[in-house]
Amino acid sequence: MARPLSIDEDELLSRLASVFRDLGYEGASLAALSEGAGLQKASLYHRFPGGKQQMADEVLAAAIGWFGENVLAPLKQGGEPKTRIAAAARRLDDFYSGGRKACLLNMLSSPRSADGPFSPAIRSSFEALIDAFSRVAREAGHAPKAARRRAERAVMLMQGSLVLSRGLGSGEPFRAFLSALPDDLLGEAA
Amino acid sequence: MARPLSIDEDELLSRLASVFRDLGYEGASLAALSEGAGLQKASLYHRFPGGKQQMADEVLAAAIGWFGENVLAPLKQGGEPKTRIAAAARRLDDFYSGGRKACLLNMLSSPRSADGPFSPAIRSSFEALIDAFSRVAREAGHAPKAARRRAERAVMLMQGSLVLSRGLGSGEPFRAFLSALPDDLLGEAA
């Protein structure tokens, strides 16, 4: 779907993503990004003339792309709702490393008004996930309104479980979210 | 309970808290804190010789104190579980300004290992809230294990609704959390 990225480019963005996830945008200094990427600062500027902002932009775009292909797409494809959700849960477990990794959408949100440069991408990402969850719930027999409610709650539980896992220093809340996800989306209609 | 704070001190910590909530620890520059507090940088250093770290420490301690007195205490006092939860929900709505304010526990979490200076306070705060929620659910007739599960889910939903509200730029997810809280904690046992 996206432009063909070299394997090294993927690896580079993945390493930078790890730094942004751990430290946030402001907290991610060029020194930290340089160390995390295994490249000197000047090398990073050669690859990202737009500086830290561009690095975060590309990191976010790559994460959204991966998420769309690996989580959203399976949710939309045919098959049993239960099976599709199980597949998505496995990918989510991978994406967040069992709850050890924070969510970029959380770490890049700047609450100081809606002026953050990432706000549009973040908002549309949340809406896409809610939409995909909602679709599955509807196909399982839930009314549109109820399906939407379940989808929103599932997204809240996902984000909240990541926050709580970080705060408690344990992956248990995230694992609990994953195992409860089918029931949260489908309920008795499973 | 805590040491007697002058009214100005409370107001000062409240303003600083707003800056930390919006920008996170790293993002909160001394310039931003100074502007938010309405004090010059040097004045802040007179009050907080320990610098930004001390400001964040005291802000977090004050928030935890307020939370304990206004949210946790009502949950523990006697009365109908439903009534106590409704009271806590009103205080939460106040505390987070209807979902417009982020949670300090989220904004001050540094995922880079558990070495963050706020980690112990954050962890014990989460555990205290889970404990208070769990107690109410148990008193309403739920078994200890089920009560704990409901409490953890409620905390996840709270944190997740705040993240989602911020991401979507709307207080709706947080309001949905608040109105669903009694049912989430008590369920059919209400």
Added chain:
DNA sequence: GTCTATAACAGGATAGAC
């Protein structure tokens, strides 16, 4: 494309007058 070195700047922290 990646490195060493450095310039330009912002951020955290202090001194000292009032």
Added chain:
DNA sequence: GTCTATCCTGTTATAGAC
């Protein structure tokens, strides 16, 4: 207790050799 002015460190960003 608060201000103006300043220091010093760390950060962003760039130049130029290889």
